[in-house]
Amino acid sequence: MNGIQEIAAATGLSKSTVSRALRNLPSVAPSTIMAVRRKADELGYIPSSAASGLATGRTRAVGVVVPVIDRWFYIQVLEGVDAELRRAGYDLILFNLGGLAGDRERVFHRSILRKRVDALILLSLVFEDDERRQLETMEYPTLVIGGPAPGVRHLGIDDYAVARTATEYLLGLGHRAIAHIGGQDREGLNTAVPGERHEGFADALATHGIEPRPEWDGNGAFSFQGGHDAMARILASDSRPTAVFAASDEMAFGAIVAIREAGLRIPEDLSVVGIDGHAYGEVLGLTTFSQDPVEQGRFAARVLLAELAGQPPVPWLDPAPVRFIERTSAGPAPSA
Amino acid sequence: MNGIQEIAAATGLSKSTVSRALRNLPSVAPSTIMAVRRKADELGYIPSSAASGLATGRTRAVGVVVPVIDRWFYIQVLEGVDAELRRAGYDLILFNLGGLAGDRERVFHRSILRKRVDALILLSLVFEDDERRQLETMEYPTLVIGGPAPGVRHLGIDDYAVARTATEYLLGLGHRAIAHIGGQDREGLNTAVPGERHEGFADALATHGIEPRPEWDGNGAFSFQGGHDAMARILASDSRPTAVFAASDEMAFGAIVAIREAGLRIPEDLSVVGIDGHAYGEVLGLTTFSQDPVEQGRFAARVLLAELAGQPPVPWLDPAPVRFIERTSAGPAPSA
DNA sequence: CCGGTTGCTGCAACCGGTTGCAGTGCGTAA
DNA sequence: TTACGCACTGCAACCGGTTGCAGCAACCGG
Numbered sequence: 031m032n033g034i035q036e037i038a039a040a041t042g043l044s045k046s047t048v049s050r051a052l053r054n055l056p057s058v059a060p061s062t063i064m065a066v067r068r069k070a071d072e073l074g075y076i077p078s079s080a081a082s083g084l085a086t087g088r089t090r091a092v093g094v095v096v097p098v099i100d101r102w103f104y105i106q107v108l109e110g111v112d113a114e115l116r117r118a119g120y121d122l123i124l125f126n127l128g129g130l131a132g133d134r135e136r137v138f139h140r141s142i143l144r145k146r147v148d149a150l151i152l153l154s155l156v157f158e159d160d161e162r163r164q165l166e167t168m169e170y171p172t173l174v175i176g177g178p179a180p181g182v183r184h185l186g187i188d189d190y191a192v193a194r195t196a197t198e199y200l201l202g203l204g205h206r207a208i209a210h211i212g213g214q215d216r217e218g219l220n221t222a223v224p225g226e227r228h229e230g231f232a233d234a235l236a237t238h239g240i241e242p243r244p245e246w247d248g249n250g251a252f253s254f255q256g257g258h259d260a261m262a263r264i265l266a267s268d269s270r271p272t273a274v275f276a277a278s279d280e281m282a283f284g285a286i287v288a289i290r291e292a293g294l295r296i297p298e299d300l301s302v303v304g305i306d307g308h309a310y311g312e313v314l315g316l317t318t319f320s321q322d323p324v325e326q327g328r329f330a331a332r333v334l335l336a337e338l339a340g341q342p343p344v345p346w347l348d349p350a351p352v353r354f355i356e357r358t359s360a361g362p363a364p365s366a
Numbered sequence: 367m368n369g370i371q372e373i374a375a376a377t378g379l380s381k382s383t384v385s386r387a388l389r390n391l392p393s394v395a396p397s398t399i400m401a402v403r404r405k406a407d408e409l410g411y412i413p414s415s416a417a418s419g420l421a422t423g424r425t426r427a428v429g430v431v432v433p434v435i436d437r438w439f440y441i442q443v444l445e446g447v448d449a450e451l452r453r454a455g456y457d458l459i460l461f462n463l464g465g466l467a468g469d470r471e472r473v474f475h476r477s478i479l480r481k482r483v484d485a486l487i488l489l490s491l492v493f494e495d496d497e498r499r500q501l502e503t504m505e506y507p508t509l510v511i512g513g514p515a516p517g518v519r520h521l522g523i524d525d526y527a528v529a530r531t532a533t534e535y536l537l538g539l540g541h542r543a544i545a546h547i548g549g550q551d552r553e554g555l556n557t558a559v560p561g562e563r564h565e566g567f568a569d570a571l572a573t574h575g576i577e578p579r580p581e582w583d584g585n586g587a588f589s590f591q592g593g594h595d596a597m598a599r600i601l602a603s604d605s606r607p608t609a610v611f612a613a614s615d616e617m618a619f620g621a622i623v624a625i626r627e628a629g630l631r632i633p634e635d636l637s638v639v640g641i642d643g644h645a646y647g648e649v650l651g652l653t654t655f656s657q658d659p660v661e662q663g664r665f666a667a668r669v670l671l672a673e674l675a676g677q678p679p680v681p682w683l684d685p686a687p688v689r690f691i692e693r694t695s696a697g698p699a700p701s702a
Numbered sequence: 703c704c705g706g707t708t709g710c711t712g713c714a715a716c717c718g719g720t721t722g723c724a725g726t727g728c729g730t731a732a
Numbered sequence: 733t734t735a736c737g738c739a740c741t742g743c744a745a746c747c748g749g750t751t752g753c754a755g756c757a758a759c760c761g762g
Contacts (some may be wrong), residue, residue, distance in 0.1 A: 417718035
C-alpha cells in the first residue's frame with residue numbers, strides 16, 4: 031500500500047480526509063491536519079504529481095520553448111520565468127528545439143507535450159501558418175517573448191524603434207559614415223529580429239538622406255566571434271566608417287575587440303553602440319540600449335500564472351521598455 | 367469521453383488494444399495499429415503523461431538542478447544533457463535553486479520533486495550530510511556534475527590537477543611572479559572548485575620554492591567583471607607579476623581587458639592562462655585548459671538513461687578530459 | 703424538545719492510461 | 733476429426749490522488 035492510502039490506514043482516517051488535510055482545505059479539523067502531517071512526515075510520504083495531475087487536469091508546470099539554449103537573451107528570460115514560477119510553486123520544463131535543424135515538430139506536434147504543462151512560453155519564434163494553428167488548438171495559455179510574432183500574443187521590445195533610435199543617436203553625434211553589424215543567426219534568433227533592427231537602422235539613415243554602403247554592412251551572426259570578424263572585414267575595406275551600430279551587444283563586444291586590435295581608439299576614432307544590456311557592457315564601456323529580458327520573463331510568467339488562477343486573459347501586451355545606457359563607447363564624430 | 371477510450375469507441379476496439387496499438391506492441395495486428403493510428407490522428411488524440419506516468423511509475427523526464435542558471439558552465443552542461451534526453455524522448459525539468467539565498471530545501475526536501483522525474487542530475491553542488499542522506503533515500507538514479515562531491519557519484523574534471531598543470535605551464539615559460547585570480551562565487555559555483563584550483567596553483571608554486579604573494583591573489587568571483595576588477599587591483603599594487611593564472615576563462619577575459627586598459631601588452635608584458643574553454647577565448651587569443659561541459663552533460667545523461675533502461679549502475683566515473691589550447695595570451699617570461 | 707445549521711468525515715466514482723490473465727478464432731499437425 | 737498452438741483481442745483491476753454528495757454529531761435558537 032502506498033501514498034495517501036497508507037497515511038489513511040495509519041491514522042484511521044479515510045483517503046479523502048487525508049487528501050484534504052494535506053492540502054489544508056478549510057473543511058478539515060485543525061487537529062486532524064496536524065495528525066495527518068505528522069504521520070506523513072513519519073512515513074516519508076511523497077506526493078505523486080502524476081496522480082494529482084490526472085485527477086485535477088493540472089500539472090503545475092509551465093513549458094518554455096527555446097530555439098537553442100546557449101544565447102544570452104534566452105538564458106536571461108529563463109532566469110526570470112523560473113524565478114516567478116518558483117514563487118508560485120510551479121515547475122519549469124525546458125523544451126529545446128536544438129537549432130533550426132532540430133525538430134520543430136517536437137513541440138508543434140501536439141502529442142509531444144503530452145499535456146505535461148499548464149501553459150507555454152515560446153521564445154523568439156516565428157511560426158508557419160499551420161504551426162500557429164497547432165498552437166491555437168492547444169488548450170493552454172500561450173505567450174511569445176522576443177521578436178515580432180504576427181497572430182500570437184507577444185511580448186518584447188520594439189526592435190525597429192530601438193534600432194532607429196540607436197542610429198539616430200549616432201547621427202545626432204554627427205556621424206554620417208555608419209556601419210551596421212547584424213545578420214541572421216540561423217539557428218537561434220527569431221528570423222524577424224535582425225530584419226527589424228536593420229530596417230530601423232536603414233530608415234534612420236534614409237531620413238537623413240544617407241545612402242547605406244554595402245561594404246559597411248556586416249554579418250555578425252549575432253555572436254561575439256561573428257561581430258569581431260564582421261568588424262575586422264569592415265575595417266579592412268577601403269574606407270572606414272566613424273561609427274558602428276551593432277544589432278546586439280555581443281556583436282558589439284566583438285567589434286570593440288576588432289577595433290582595438292586594429293590599433294584604433296574608441297570612441298575617438300570609432301564609435302560603437304549596441305542593443306541588449308549584456309552584463310559585459312559595463313566593463314567594456316559599451317553605450318547601449320538595454321532591454322531587461324529577466325523582467326520580460328518574470329512578466330510573462332506572471333501573466334500566464336494569473337490566467338491559470340482564473341483571471342481573464344489579457345489579449346495584448348505593451349512593448350517592453352528600453353533603457354538608454356550611455357557609457358564611453360560612443361562620442362562625437364571626428365571632424366574630417 | 368476522452369483520450370484512449372474515445373478511440374476505442376470509435377474503432378470498436380477495447381481500451382487495452384488501443385493502448386497497445388499506440389505503443390506498437392508486437393502483439394497487435396498491423397492492420398489494427400494502422401486503424402488506431404488513423405483514428406487517433408483524426409480525433410486529435412493527445413496522450414496524457416500523467417495517466418501513463420501514474421500507471422507505469424515512469425515519467426520520462428529527468429531533472430537538472432542548478433545553483434543558478436546564468437553561468438557559462440551550467441548552460442553548456444544543460445545543452446549537452448538536453449541533447450541526449452531529446453534523442454531518447456525524455457523531457458528536461460529544470461530546478462533552479464536561485465542562488466544560495468534560494469531554497470535548497472526546494473530540491474532536497476523530497477516532497478518537492480513529487481516523483482516528477484525518473485532521474486536527477488545535480489550541477490556543482492556540495493552537500494550537507496543530511497542532504498546527502500535525503501538524496502540517498504530518493505529512489506531514482508542520481509549524478510553530480512562539476513566540482514568534487516564526496517560521497518555521491520560524480521563527474522567532472524580534476525580541478526586540482528588542471529590548476530596545477532596550468533600553473534606549471536607558466537612556470538615552464540620561465541615565469542616566477544605569478545598572480546592568481548579566483549575567489550568564491552557565493553551563489554553559483556561549487557564551493558569546493560575555487561579551493562581545489564587555488565590549491566593546485568599554490569602547490570605548483572611551492573614545488574618550485576615560490577612563496578605566493580597575497581597582493582597577487584585576487585578575488586574575481588568567477589565573473590568577467592570580477593576578473594577585470596581583480597586584475598586592475600593587482601596591477602595597481604606596487605609590484606607587477608609577469609603572469610596570471612585565472613581559475614576560469616571568464617575571469618581571464620576580464621583580466622585581459624584590464625591589462626590592455628593599463629596599456630600593457632599580452633603576452634609580452636603579462637601572460638594569461640585560464641581554465642574552461644569558453645567560446646570567447648578564440649577571439650581573445652586566450653591560452654586555456656579546456657573542458658567540454660557539453661560532452662559532460664551528454665555523458666551524464668547517457669549514464670542515467672542506460673540505468674533507466676535497466677542496465678546495472680556504474681558506481682564510479684572517470685574524471686572528464688581536459689584539452690590544452692595554446693593560443694597567444696601566454697609567452698615566455700620577460701627577462702628581467 | 704425540535705428542526706435546522708455548522709463542522710467534520712467517509713463513500714464511491716472518476717481522471718486516462720497499463721497490464722496480467724483469460725478468452726476467441728484460425729491454421730496446422732496428428 | 734480432434735487437439736493444440738499461435739496470433740490477436742477483451743476484461744477488469746490497478747496506479748494515487750480529487751471531489752460531489754451524503755452522513756453524522758454537536759450545537760443553536762425558538
